[in-house]
Amino acid sequence: SAVISQKPSRDICQRGTSLTIQCQVDSQVTMMFWYRQQPGQSLTLIATANQGSEATYESGFVIDKFPISRPNLTFSTLTVSNMSPEDSSIYLCSVGYRGDVNTEAFFGQGTRLTVV
């Protein structure tokens, strides 16, 4: 299993500003993902964070709005840029191990972001 620490756990931000969310894992993992969960909704995959290269974004998400870094196998950041109230959501980091057998993903507790 993997223990995931996300910081901050919550924040209230002014529109037009940016927030960087950190995800630290207690062990080396192959895959790191970022999800968004809007109020009352399911989780939507934003991107896969790739070590040493640009993240792979899902349809509807762009690097300019959600830049992601992953400098090593245990750490990643997600920045929510130029925020608007529509960005108010829970942002979750998830990690997994590449392989075909018995590989579940693990989730952090999320960062609850409110944009005012």
Next chain:
Amino acid sequence: DAKTTQPPSMDCAEGRAANLPCNHSTISGNEYVYWYRQIHSQGPQYIIHGLKNNETNEMASLIITEDRKSSTLILPHATLRDTAVYYCIVRAFTSGTYKYIFGTGTRLKVLA
């Protein structure tokens, strides 16, 4: 990516078995079915997963139909603490990596 379909909500009496269905009719032969639950906006918690055989662990059982187009999560003796949103997920392999794509989930309410 395979898509999952779940009923939006279900009720279950405490102590009874909760049977949560999921349809994944477009699943590919090597794609696993995963179940997670989320309690009150906490991070999703892993429950169980399987490929084509039925699986059981200390939390639940997973029954996958022979054609793999649907599955059922069974909580054998539901308690109030099992009240949560349950997500059925197909782990897709695309662009050289695995992705866990969430459906809309089933909100299970266990009643005293």
